[in-house]
Amino acid sequence: MHDVMNARQALQPLMLSYGFDAIERDGLLVFRMRNVLSPVGLDPDLLAISPDIDGTIEHRREAEAETSGRVRLRFVQSDANHDVVAEEAVLPDDATHAVSVNEMPLSLTRGEGRQTVERWLSESRVSRETARFALPPSMLHLGAGDVVKLPDRQDGMLYRIDRLEQAEMQLADLVRIEPGNYSPAEIADDVVAERPFTAPVPVLPVFLDLPLITGGEAPHAPYLAVSANPWPGNIAVYSAAQDENYALSEIIAGQAVIGFTETPLWRASPGVWDQSAPLRVNLIDGVLDTQPRSSLLNGANLAAIGDGTPSNWEVFQFAEADLQDVGVYNLSTHLRGQLGTDALMPDVWPAGSYFVLLDSRVYQTGLTRGERRLTKHYRIGPATRGNDDPSYVHLIETFEGNGLRPYRPVHLKRTGSGGEDSFTWIRRTRIDGDDWDGLDVPLAEETESYLIRVVVSGGVVREEVSQTSHWSYTPAMKAADGVVGPYEFRVAQVSATYGPGPFAALVVG
DSSP states (O other), X not given: OOOOOXXXXXXXXXXXXXXXXXXXXXXXXXXXXXXOOOOEEXXXXXXXXXXXXXXXXXXXXXXXXXXXXXEEEEEEETTTTTOEXXXXXXXXXXXSOOXXXXXXXXXXXXXXXXXXXXXXXXXXXXXXXXXXEEEOGGGTTOOTTOEEEOTTOOSOOEEEEXXXXXXXXXXXXXXXXXXXXXXXXXXXXXXXXXXXXXXXXXXXXXXXXXOOSSXXXXXXXXXXXXXXXXXXXXXXXXXXXXXXXXXXXXXXXXXXXXXXXXXXXXXXXXXXXXXXXXXXXEESSOOOOOOOHHHHTTTOXXXXXXXXXXXXXXXXXXXXXXXXXXXEEEEEEEEEEETTGGGGOOSEEOTTOEEEEXXXXXXXXXXXXXXTTSOEEEEEEETTSOTTSTTOEEEEEOOOOGGGOOOOOEEEEEEXXXXXXXXXXXXXXXXXXXXXXXXXXXXXXXXXXXXXXXXXXXXXXXXXXXXSSEEEEOHHHHHHHTOOSOEEEEEEEEETTTEEOOOEEEEEO
């Protein structure tokens, strides 16, 4: 969008700031500095008599209350990253006068700004005195902008013609001027600390579709962690159903602690202290702290390790973070497979896996429940730039809503008698499962339901739903399924919203 303005509007800020006049003479626009004075002496016998003027020369003086005793100017400071600043001048004896506030679309140093407001203030005080007289047609050579000495003033005061009205004679309106106002004051400029320009770089956004951490989150909404080096400040997240018509979804202010592993992390028993080899991580930015084991039991040093895809994350904790180099830490004394992610723990997380510290700088997105399992487009980058800027990262993601996912059953056991196999297991809960005072943990699902599968050679030969945490596989069922040798029994807790969670498995035979 472009502003439309006339020539006077474009010149006005320059005229006010640098003290010059734009005068039309003989069809030409003439620029004249106000500090270049060539006063013209007027012969009183050559002044005309006009009925509009009381006498030959009419003098006026504005009331002091109408004069601003304080002038404030806002402008863009030069060499200061386009910061908008203000300078102010105040009359020494001013106590009650009004404040005149002005803005200029100009780039000035602070010294130039102070000079401008001080000149304005002096001009406004002096220009309270005005005069008016009439000139005959023989004095058409005088025009607006000319400086004259009035014949009825013997004190040497000068007046500038500000307006001429052409009729049978010229009616001139004048304001008093003081030549000293146009001599720039010696004002030292402030030293401006230049901030080097840092080009925006693509950020690293990481989506994490995690299980519930505190229980107070929206269970269907994923988390987003963002980092970059250098950090550009606020990060904007735009989303859309297609790669067009993006809408602003989030503004992220905090830089998450994200890094990459430099050593593998091998499988370990979940929920017990793991004293195996330290995990080395190299952070993009940020720091990690050592915490006592008691703090870990209260949720400290919670982190996620994964391959960068939204759903494939193991949540774990670490007690010791030993700094090895700039941004490089050895993490030891782990608690693995936290929050039910033991079901996602592979045999090894290889070197180069993602590491994200799960603290307050990892933000839960505003994904609605109806958008779960729908593909969405995201553009993520510096908030100071548009979403079509090259610094923005384009991602296409679908989220399962893993805060709704049931935990995998545990303590799966089999007993057999007369060819019949009986299976039992213990369910877990994703909500309020840390209270040991109850007889059992809360259900956390609409109903208690389990999906059971019998698998032979990788193929499912039987699938049933049980409402209890035990199930029997009779000889008649085996005969109907054609099971005569080893098989695998699998069971998963079912959520009416999410579906079955991870399966626990037991090989029989």
